[in-house]
Amino acid sequence: MTDRSLDGEPVYGARDPDALARRAGTRADPDHDQHFLVDDRVLDRLPTYLPDDADTSHVLEIGGGAGALTDRLLALVDAPGDMDGAATDDITTDGPSADHLADGPSVDRRLSVIERDHAFAAFLREEFADAVAAGTLDVIAGDALEVPFPPFTACVANLPYGVSSEIAFRLLPTKRPLVLTFQAEFADRMVASAGESEYGRLSVSAQHYAAVEIVERIPKEAFDPQPAVESAVVRCTPRDPEYVVDDEAFFLRFVKALFTQRRKTVRNAIRNTGHISGLDDPEAVVAATDEELLRQRPGKLDPSAFAALAALAREHGSPTEV
Numbered sequence: 001m002t003d004r005s006l007d008g009e010p011v012y013g014a015r016d017p018d019a020l021a022r023r024a025g026t027r028a029d030p031d032h033d034q035h036f037l038v039d040d041r042v043l044d045r046l047p048t049y050l051p052d053d054a055d056t057s058h059v060l061e062i063g064g065g066a067g068a069l070t071d072r073l074l075a076l077v078d079a080p081g082d083m084d085g086a087a088t089d090d091i092t093t094d095g096p097s098a099d100h101l102a103d104g105p106s107v108d109r110r111l112s113v114i115e116r117d118h119a120f121a122a123f124l125r126e127e128f129a130d131a132v133a134a135g136t137l138d139v140i141a142g143d144a145l146e147v148p149f150p151p152f153t154a155c156v157a158n159l160p161y162g163v164s165s166e167i168a169f170r171l172l173p174t175k176r177p178l179v180l181t182f183q184a185e186f187a188d189r190m191v192a193s194a195g196e197s198e199y200g201r202l203s204v205s206a207q208h209y210a211a212v213e214i215v216e217r218i219p220k221e222a223f224d225p226q227p228a229v230e231s232a233v234v235r236c237t238p239r240d241p242e243y244v245v246d247d248e249a250f251f252l253r254f255v256k257a258l259f260t261q262r263r264k265t266v267r268n269a270i271r272n273t274g275h276i277s278g279l280d281d282p283e284a285v286v287a288a289t290d291e292e293l294l295r296q297r298p299g300k301l302d303p304s305a306f307a308a309l310a311a312l313a314r315e316h317g318s319p320t321e322v
């Protein structure tokens with residue numbers, strides 16, 4: 001059921017979300033994380049939140065549903081204006097955290113959609129049959145927590161909220177620009193700064209990989225069926241952090257450990273969480289740490305302070321893998 005221009009070319013970017021849902025024939029089931037965006041204005045805006053210099057030669061969408069966002073992303077991928085500088089040869093899949101990116105052939109312009117619900121995956125292939133035939137669209141029927149990601153250059157997705165955290169932390173280490181919708185409360189925690197009540201492990205871990213910002217709040221009414229809470233769109237622009245960590249896995253584990261004791265002092269948090277951080281000798285870390293820092297609460301430490309403390313902990317605390 002492809003929309004076509006006068007010269008018979010398929011047209012993307014203006015499909016009516018309600019009509020798509022009707023054509024799909026399967027009702028969105030909130031018990032399967034299916035809350036479809038039905039507000040055209042929000043749908044139109046989502047791709048525009050990618051950073052201006054984002055390489056959109058291979059866009060990834062997670063959770064295509066009935067295809068309202070897929071349609072907008074096909075318009076983005078199809079737009080000739082975006083061809084400039086959209087080479088895919090320089091996609092790197094190296095680095096310890098990008099190992100779930102599958103090797104894939106270099107493509108000109110492409111959208112890959114991962115959808116767990118096989119009925120919706122089949123509908124997407126049918127609805128966008130022209131794009132599939134042209135090699136522009138690739139629908140992967142599978143669980144985004146399990147399937148290898150294709151070698152994408154940018155990701156835009158209205159995430160399934162039940163697994164949004166796990167998916168975000170599969171995406172962030174790939175160091176690609178991301179535009180993702182989350183429950184608003186989760187988004188607030190992602191972007192929080194040291195000293196704010198929402199600041200925690202999620203903030204430090206997300207901001208380790210990217211500059212994260214809320215670019216739009218979405219009311220429940222923009223979805224069908226409506227979720228219980230408000231949503232927010234988060235843009236993640238990859239960049240190196242302002243600090244250096246030698247052992248990323250230990251740093252993230254140490255941050256997680258200390259935030260399990262967020263109301264304790266740093267001194268007690270280090271002492272009480274060796275079983276989580278993997279420190280065999282937390283007392284030696286306490287002995288090597290500045291007294292003023294030890295008196296603070298983890299929620300007051302900015303990411304650079306966590307990185308410095310983690311380096312000290314690694315040096316003095318005999319960490320082992322946990």
Ligand SMILES: C[S@@+](CC[C@H](N)C(=O)[O-])C[C@H]1O[C@@H](n2cnc3c(N)ncnc32)[C@H](O)[C@@H]1O
Pocket residue numbers: 032033034035036037038062063064065066067068069070114115116117120142143144145158159160161163
């Ligand atoms: C919030 S809906 C978004 C649908 C559509 N993109 C939109 O914006 O209207 C999330 C979609 O993710 C799918 N989904 C749920 N869990 C998934 C998973 N683990 N992996 C891939 N897709 C999943 C659901 O079937 C649903 O289609």
